[in-house]
Amino acid sequence: AQTVTQSQPEMSVQEAETVTLSCTYDTSESDYYLFWYKQPPSRQMILVIRQEAYKQQNATENRFSVNFQKAAKSFSLKISDSQLGDAAMYFCAYRSARGGGGSEKLVFGKGTKLTVNP
């Protein structure tokens, strides 16, 4: 079974600075998807960024980028120019690329609480 580990329960960053959130995962599969979700206090889960395992290029979405190291099974999220609105819980998640048999489900890490200081 796949597992996702987020080793930083809490992180803090100064407004306008850069912060990196860590995520490692364990799988025997070669094809899969990785995601970062943001959950602000409103509790709405928001998809931040997605990475396909077969792509070597790291995904970027505006101020958010990932460092995907497939061999090391590492998937970190970098937030540049941090804003107060980035304060939230961030969850790393894994999805198999297989179809059927329950493989569509997301496996989540325990989350990292990000605080942004003004």
Place this chain on the structure above:
Amino acid sequence: SAVISQKPSRDICQRGTSLTIQCQVDSQVTMMFWYRQQPGQSLTLIATANQGSEATYESGFVIDKFPISRPNLTFSTLTVSNMSPEDSSIYLCSVEQYYEQYFGPGTRLTVT
């Protein structure tokens, strides 16, 4: 991306009673998922609901406790039955489009 609504947004219930949570999507989707998020915790999948078939439950969750309906491609319900304080959680539904899951706003349930 799909737009998902849930009802109710929150409720306070007495132990021993049942609550049905509704999830509505603005487009037709094959797969819908129900998650539980206990206070301060991550998300745990309860079950996967495909239209026209029985829901598939994860280990530790049973149909008698969490019956699910999926009458069409845009709607699903989750019932939390015979509630106890341990059922106090946020319950979220999600749908998948193009290998990405989108979540509803969640239902905050408190059992007293």
